[in-house]
Amino acid sequence: MFDTVLIANRGEIALRIQRACRGLGLRTVAVYSEADADAPYLQAADQALCIGPPAPGQSYLNQAAILFAAKISGAQAIHPGYGFLSENAGFAARVEAAGLVFVGPSAECIRTMGDKVAAKRAMRTAGVPCVPGPDQALPSGPAAIHAIADAIGYPVIVKAAGGGGGRGMRVVHEPATLIDALAVTREEARRAFGNAEVYIEKFLSHPRHVEIQVLADSHGNALWLGSRDCSLQRRNQKVVEEAPAPGIPVAQVAAVGERCAEACRQIGYCGVGTFEFLYENDAFYFIEMNTRLQVEHPVTEMTTGIDIVQQQLRVARGERLSLHQADIVCTGHAIECRLNAEDPRSFAPAPGWITDWVLPGGFSVRVDSHAGAGYRVSPYYDSMFAKLIVHGATRADALDRMRLALAEMQVGGIATNLALHREIMDDSGFTAGGVDIHHLERWLAARAVA
Amino acid sequence: MFDTVLIANRGEIALRIQRACRGLGLRTVAVYSEADADAPYLQAADQALCIGPPAPGQSYLNQAAILFAAKISGAQAIHPGYGFLSENAGFAARVEAAGLVFVGPSAECIRTMGDKVAAKRAMRTAGVPCVPGPDQALPSGPAAIHAIADAIGYPVIVKAAGGGGGRGMRVVHEPATLIDALAVTREEARRAFGNAEVYIEKFLSHPRHVEIQVLADSHGNALWLGSRDCSLQRRNQKVVEEAPAPGIPVAQVAAVGERCAEACRQIGYCGVGTFEFLYENDAFYFIEMNTRLQVEHPVTEMTTGIDIVQQQLRVARGERLSLHQADIVCTGHAIECRLNAEDPRSFAPAPGWITDWVLPGGFSVRVDSHAGAGYRVSPYYDSMFAKLIVHGATRADALDRMRLALAEMQVGGIATNLALHREIMDDSGFTAGGVDIHHLERWLAARAVA
């Protein structure tokens, strides 16, 4: 099996994967764009190769360059991280065709889950609860479409089958606007995703975002590692995540978790993945699956004690899972804050040099970051420069520890959202637990007026 | 009960206590010497008071100044940390007499355990296994003393009742030198500890240093939190610690642990404490109890998930332990490296400005340090400027993670023992586990010759 992994990503997740590889004794090949040539984590790799100019399309999304880098470096596996090529079925297929291991599920699994209608069908088959609405392509006749929407009950949401992550959707409140909304969304979807297929679902007005982490090997074994709540979002971007999702009965999470693991077994899923759900009125509704490692995986690592990235690499190497579902225990509570280089009020991006850098530490505090004093946050990529994660015996304890960690952390030279996180940890809605996905936007709007 | 704690210490442990207080919502009063006036952790305290010049005798050991600082700041409790006044029964008594809470056991408990002969007697009563030898003051006649040594069997060790931490002792290999050794040790002890009492024990030639962490409340409840191995020492100073002690049967540790908890109940011990043992030929031999928090407490925190300093503060507030022995589970393995400002080969002290500071991070890595870029390591105090702690699923995993963390950590501007720690983690003796307390000195001697 492979002993050298090419890390086809950048920033904190490139460092995270680097660490996991080192822990398993695997050699690493880092690839980087010209904009990241000075990134400190490149020093830690066994080899580092430049794959192109700063623009992602010419470097981190440049499939040919990455495959070439794998070839000349002798890497036998490619870890795509998150974002970039991590959910690109075509890339996974090219990696496989080149005789290399794609650290993730098969191209076929990625393709199935990338088509939201096909994914929903697969989930229904496995008994995973889904948002009300058909898991088939829509009929062409307006009357038949109206009948479907009426059966679901308004408001409904029109979604692009090729969309995801909050893009390509439109809410419809009454029958009169349905056909027009469908046409517009189709056209948008055709342009944005190269796939005009759309579908209709029940629109949930005040759901929470709750997700289940799964881990599956290539021998038919699949586990679920507990729940996460990622409801604190701004413009569909997660800001704070926690594990477990507060206030949801353990038995209900276990029932859904077992269905997710079963879905993995049925579709022959191998690797780590996340089933994303809306949770409203005490019920779970599947929305989509992320067929990759996620930004927020550390909260699950903190509550289960499992190094998810090492497990991901192990199953990619063909190892059989040594864990059993009965071994998975969720202990205490973990919270993650995503620290972004942005204005804490206007959210304007704020790339630049980091001049001061003081990290929090001590009991149960974890920092995942590629940055430090003297690091320049690039304007070419995502604004996240660090993840701050804490664990506590209870959610209240975790909140206290996060407040302390946020108070200790100091970043100078760039604007950051540290102040926003400090305010969030004192917001009575968030601290009570279980807010919906609109809470943060409502709170920000109210703060802007105040 | 108290809501404001004066932290009568400095450096990393002052910050550790500060964090624990903050997590419990307690106000903090920091005291500092003139040499520590710029220490960053002082900023985090609710109040900070200078108690004297740099020399410890005039500041951190200045009982009157500390009590005065408590009075004017309104602190109702004093946490002594480790070192300095933490095991000074007289100070504990003065704190109690001033109507304040000493965060630690009663002055009486400290006094009993500070007298090694009395401590041994108390341990025997509780069924804790001790080093062979009497737990009474020695008789005055040479013949009676010879009879005792003969009964123990040579070699024996003559120890000062008031000593501890490796000071005030002398090994005797044959009867001819016994009486002289006794006289010399008595005179040394009288001068060094103001207590000429000495005792005789069996001398163990290749023991390990294994200790049991305990936690007791004021309601008669006492728990043991697992074992630690601190055999890697240089000149009686611990260099690397780990939990649990490798290779010792769980049942054997549990039996001794339960005896330690019972001893706490019998002597009315309240707070955290450590029973130190020599471990040789598969048997435990009690040597002394540390009636305070220890430097190496984080390895136990990492394996049990318990915030020991928060628990210490809770029981000091009179709370009843909410944990039960059955709740205490030792998971995985933790290792701590003490990072000192010293030459990694000559061990010459190296105080000075820290110019570069890069911390390791990610899964299972913990750093406890008050230092950072721009911090000046003081020449007046201990050379330890950081503790690096990792946790792994197994000891081998923990070793891998420590190697990675040590590789990531960078400290510039001062000489440090980082390089020594990196070598230790690759030493076949240490990585095999279970080396004796002379291993590191032997290894250093061999390295010096090579």
Place this chain on the structure above:
Amino acid sequence: MDRITIKALIDALEASDLAELEYSQDGATLRLVKAGCAIAAPAVALPPRPPALPDAPPPAAPPGEFCSPLYGVVHLRPSPNAPPFVQPGQAIRAGQSLCTVEAMKAFTELRAETDGVVQAILVESGQEVESGQPLFRIV
């Protein structure tokens, strides 16, 4: 004038608000000038430092220079095939779009603060620009 005296003078200057100090003794003259920058380059190795151009808002730009408020990639056209926002010699009005700066997937539109004439465009489209870097000369 021995070393101790010189050191004492240096200390005296450093502890003062003076910028310069001149000292004569027995025919010897010592002139000390305080570094214009308060922080001189330390002799010890330091972590990588940002170069001279800071990301923080720079001191007021010279009149006529229109500077980027942030670090990013400047675009002089709304889209690759569209005509440029402005061209040299063109008269502009306050509020008119001059360019966009792309940072972290977001485009910030920069608008003229006053009426004027674009005398020169100081950057090329697609170029990385520092915060505070002059983009246009507008008179």
Place this chain on the structure above:
Amino acid sequence: MDRITIKALIDALEASDLAELEYSQDGATLRLVKAGCAIAAPAVALPPRPPALPDAPPPAAPPGEFCSPLYGVVHLRPSPNAPPFVQPGQAIRAGQSLCTVEAMKAFTELRAETDGVVQAILVESGQEVESGQPLFRIV
């Protein structure tokens, strides 16, 4: 202006925050400008910096100056009631103890490298001394 004086001036400048130093004596003028000053101070706040005197071994001391090899507290007597190790004007031999420097509970004994005469003791007992700080002038 002999070499020793120039070297002393250079050392003094290097050990200070000054950018420039000008020195005239007997009609000769010396003007020193620190090379490192090409780096302007960033406008943004920086973390606390060590002052100019580094803890790393300093450049070779001027001849005759006996410097501390480490940062710590200097003691001129073996114990409080004992006589001083050496006194001004005293002839000493190579290897003779001059003082101790206390750091982190350890005492480092400093010994003369050559035979000579103690011309001056430049520090007081109990004083904190920097690494590289002159302790004695020995000729």
